[in-house]
Amino acid sequence: LLNVLRITFGDNGPALENIHSGDISRSAIEQDVVLHCRNGGTYDIHYSVTPLSTLDGHNIGFVLVIQDVTESRKMLRQLSYSASHDALTHLANRVSFENHLKRLLHTVQETHQRHALVYIDLDRFKAVNDTAGHAAGDALLRELSSLMLSMLRSTDILARLGGDEFGLLLPDCNIESARYISGRIIHAINDYRFMWEGRLHRIGASAGITLIDESNCQASEVMSQADIACYASKNNGRGVVTVYEPQQDHMHHNRSLxxxxxxxxxxxxxxxxxxxxxxxxxxxxxxxxxxxxxxxxxxxxxxxxxxxxxxxxxxxxxxxxxxxxxxxxxxxxxxxxxxxxxxxxxxxxxxxxxxxxxxxxxxxxxxxxxxxxxxxxxxxxxxxxxxxxxxxxxxxxxxxxxxxxxxxxxxxxxxxxxxxxxxxxxxxxxxxxxxxxxxxxxxxxxxxxxxxxxxxxxxxxxxxxxxxxxxxxxxxxxxxxxxxxxxxxxxxxxxxxxxxxxxxxxxxxx
Missing domain, CATH: 3.20.20.450 (EAL domain)
Structure with a gap:
């Protein structure tokens, strides 16, 4: 049968070698795999093999059912993407970012690695929205998202947390490397020239960094620290990068007094x-x-x-x-x-x-x-x-x-x-x-x-x-x-x- 049906696990995965999946004792066997056509196309399929037996239990054959599930699987992939990505910038959204952070925090004790969490907040973005309109603001966010992504490693995670706030996770990264990466991003945003309907708009950004290690691995704490450090950057003239230090807590408290x-x-x-x-x-x-x-x-x-x-x-x-x-x-x-x-x-x-x-x-x-x-x-x-x-x-x-x-x-x-x-x-x-x-x-x-x-x-x-x-x-x-x-x-x-x-x-x- 497999000479007629070329079935693989995934588009480019290994070929299915046994239509019964090697276990014919089970009452029903189900797999989600890909069927290849002789013209080079593919279908996502769901197939099930159910044994047929006589009343006294002797096996007399099998029923094989193949169902085309290409559209439904495509829909599920789109749904999964939509649930974890920001619709405007296509970056990870807040929920996805927090889940990535939690997974990273859970492994800190075992791996003894250090990671960095960065908060990036745009400066003067509201002025673009107010003077040029929300369409301009949306276009600017998309352009800046692409700019930041181009400056990151493949393992780094950039997310839009909401509005003009971004979060950046730098796995296996010491504080000096985090400062260098964040500094490059902030410098690029500060120098970015955004043209909209013939008018030039200049914006900027501020960033705050906190280090994640075995002694600092509580989600609420590290997120608060990065936020406090980002505020310190704004308080120090904007357009800069600040690494979190405990004494900044007092300054942050005074901000809201x-x-x-x-x-x-x-x-x-x-x-x-x-x-x-x-x-x-x-x-x-x-x-x-x-x-x-x-x-x-x-x-x-x-x-x-x-x-x-x-x-x-x-x-x-x-x-x-x-x-x-x-x-x-x-x-x-x-x-x-x-x-x-x-x-x-x-x-x-x-x-x-x-x-x-x-x-x-x-x-x-x-x-x-x-x-x-x-x-x-x-x-x-x-x-x-x-x-x-x-x-x-x-x-x-x-x-x-x-x-x-x-x-x-x-x-x-x-x-x-x-x-x-x-x-x-x-x-x-x-x-x-x-x-x-x-x-x-x-x-x-x-x-x-x-x-x-x-x-x-x-x-x-x-x-x-x-x-x-x-x-x-x-x-x-x-x-x-x-x-x-x-x-x-x-x-x-x-x-x-x-x-x-x-x-x-x-x-x-x-």
Missing amino acids: ISLEEQSRMIRDNHLLLVARGVASPRVPESCNFWLLSLRLWTSEGEAMEERAFRSGLAEPELIRALDRRVIHEFFTNSAAGVVRKGVSVALPLSSAGLASRTVITEIIEKLTQSGMPGRLLHFVIDADALMREESSIGDGLAKLRQAGCRLIISHIGRDLEIFNHLMPQMADYVLLEPELVNNVHGNLMDEMMVTIVQGHAHRLGMKSIAGPTNQPMMMDTLSGIGIDYIFGDTISQAQPLDLMLNTSYFAIN
């Missing part, structure tokens, strides 16, 4: 607005199932600041918990009665630090009891990172909220599917997809497949899926076709203050 005071004031004394966005089924968009609440705060200069941006700047656990308690206090003081009166359900944000705090959880349950609000009307949005930590205090907080009747939404579900290894059936009620995953779902087949996979995992665990913001009917139609349970965005309703929503004529059946 004023902002800490401002953050504390905004949490403690400032007006806090709860903004509501309706969540509805894409198949029945006229009927909101519940309302997602987010915060809007104001700086001392009177500038509005959205919750996500404000929370990303909070580093002190005490401030993070203080914000949770302020939100809870504001909600139960000013809005809980209106929510109960109308019978609508709302979802409040709750940080990992708040979830792990016995005081915060106790306060939530006490206020829930005192207000007479049914627990089923109160949802909490919890970051997926909290579940990755597997801390007992976080598990206790989840259990207590569930016992009180509250519903839970796990947010920031993106391309890293590792989170589903930490979710147990019925642990939460919903998963909330990252906006980045659904922004182009109606125009990108890989994104559509990724959303389909996430939705399938959620249903397998007994949870419903939420996606958004959907600002175009095509997005809503695509998500509906995939089977996403709920969406939010302008196609459902405009964001509005919670107080305004509670004072309209809308009501729910309690």
Whole structure:
């Protein structure tokens, strides 16, 4: 048979020598291999060999099934690439970069090697976006990515971490070599001439380096060190490379001293607005199932600041918990009665630090009891990172909220599917997809497949899926076709203050 069928393991791999794979005792044998055509073409195939036997067990032959899986394997390869690479620059993305870093850290103790981690942050990039437009900014990022790649070794890993920030892993590299490699890159970016529509734009970059060895191999520590060193470069005039030193921690702390005071004031004394966005089924968009609440705060200069941006700047656990308690206090003081009166359900944000705090959880349950609000009307949005930590205090907080009747939404579900290894059936009620995953779902087949996979995992665990913001009917139609349970965005309703929503004529059946 193999004189007729030329089958190999991979396009250029060894030929299949035994159609039975050398073991005919098994009930079925399956291989994923390549079939070569007589005209020189190839097909990815899946083949299975199943023995045929008589009623008394004597073998009388085999059934061979060959299936063309070229397109499906191509799709899987594209999906795998999309999950680990930045769509704009085609560099590794943050998830892939962090996974590479973790693998490197795990081997440090065994190999006794030294590695370097570099943070690269572009200078004056925002000016290009503001003056020439986002198309120019995107083109510049692509050009600089190619420039940096051309200056690296084949074993080095360059990633776009987000915006104009890049991460660089230099395996088996001492500090002097890392300084030389990083210096060449920074010098090249500082001298780069970017032309757009006849206008010259000059940018620059700053870099921070930290050394990874047996005594410094904690992921959170080395990433923080590289970030601190990069800030030191910016503080020293930009366009330079700085190697991390412990005394820089103090300088980094001083950088945020004023902002800490401002953050504390905004949490403690400032007006806090709860903004509501309706969540509805894409198949029945006229009927909101519940309302997602987010915060809007104001700086001392009177500038509005959205919750996500404000929370990303909070580093002190005490401030993070203080914000949770302020939100809870504001909600139960000013809005809980209106929510109960109308019978609508709302979802409040709750940080990992708040979830792990016995005081915060106790306060939530006490206020829930005192207000007479049914627990089923109160949802909490919890970051997926909290579940990755597997801390007992976080598990206790989840259990207590569930016992009180509250519903839970796990947010920031993106391309890293590792989170589903930490979710147990019925642990939460919903998963909330990252906006980045659904922004182009109606125009990108890989994104559509990724959303389909996430939705399938959620249903397998007994949870419903939420996606958004959907600002175009095509997005809503695509998500509906995939089977996403709920969406939010302008196609459902405009964001509005919670107080305004509670004072309209809308009501729910309690």
